[in-house]
Amino acid sequence: MKHSKRYRALKEKVAAQKYTIDEAIRLVKELASAQYDESIDLSIKLNIDPKKTDQLVRGISHLPHGTGKKKTILVLTKGEKEKEAKDAGADHVGFEEYIQKINSGWAAVDIVIATPDVMSDVGKLGKILGPKGLMPSPKSGTVTFDVGAQIKALKKGKVDFKTDKTGCLHISVGRASFDAEKLRENVLTFLQDLSSAKPSSVKGQFVRTMTLSSTVGPGIGLDEKAIFNELRKGG
Numbered sequence: 001m002k003h004s005k006r007y008r009a010l011k012e013k014v015a016a017q018k019y020t021i022d023e024a025i026r027l028v029k030e031l032a033s034a035q036y037d038e039s040i041d042l043s044i045k046l047n048i049d050p051k052k053t054d055q056l057v058r059g060i061s062h063l064p065h066g067t068g069k070k071k072t073i074l075v076l077t078k079g080e081k082e083k084e085a086k087d088a089g090a091d092h093v094g095f096e097e098y099i100q101k102i103n104s105g106w107a108a109v110d111i112v113i114a115t116p117d118v119m120s121d122v123g124k125l126g127k128i129l130g131p132k133g134l135m136p137s138p139k140s141g142t143v144t145f146d147v148g149a150q151i152k153a154l155k156k157g158k159v160d161f162k163t164d165k166t167g168c169l170h171i172s173v174g175r176a177s178f179d180a181e182k183l184r185e186n187v188l189t190f191l192q193d194l195s196s197a198k199p200s201s202v203k204g205q206f207v208r209t210m211t212l213s214s215t216v217g218p219g220i221g222l223d224e225k226a227i228f229n230e231l232r233k234g235g
Contacts (some may be wrong), residue, residue: 041123050164076113113150
């Protein structure tokens with residue numbers, strides 16, 4: 001892959017070493033020089049076999065400072081739950097009209113929540129919502145009658161994570177405009193939640209490599225052993 005002159009210049013500022021979390025955050029903020037507020041992303045390669053279903057990793061993390069991105073939420077429901085969803089801050093609420101819109105190709109949302117009583121109809125949208133990562137699921141908490149609490153949690157900083165086909169996962173841990181301490185707390189909170197999601201069938205070191213980067217910046221290797229040692233000490 002051919003990179004731009006700007007990217008190559010930024011890459012030269014990243015040494016071929018593993019950085020402490022504080023060093024990496026300081027550097028990633030320095031290199032985030034685009035004309036917009038870049039996302040700060042964490043990419044992790046896990047020591048799992050993604051072909052084994054008992055080693056797939058997924059979970060939920062509540063980032064204390066959120067991701068800095070506004071999440072557009074659609075709630076598919078009927079009756080009294082519509083008011084609860086609107087009061088909690090959902091961006092779109094309804095049922096039949098949104099079923100029709102989705103079937104027509106509309107998908108201008110980041111998250112879809114559905115109440116269990118409408119899932120027989122929502123399930124028919126699987127071929128449309130599934131590939132977009134929008135299909136409601138009980139595992140992610142997006143199939144629930146407690147729509148108000150779910151919406152508030154998502155707006156505040158709740159994120160779902162799961163490994164891809166290569167055994168890696170990627171998550172936004174904030175924005176370049178976040179101060180270093182907020183990014184640090186988000187990263188450590190996520191890694192703590194990731195550790196809790198380690199499958200019992202995975203033995204030995206769980207995380208192989210970790211990289212921190214901004215949206216259009218180079219990857220900065222993290223010293224995973226030092227960071228997890230800090231977590232174990234309660235840092």
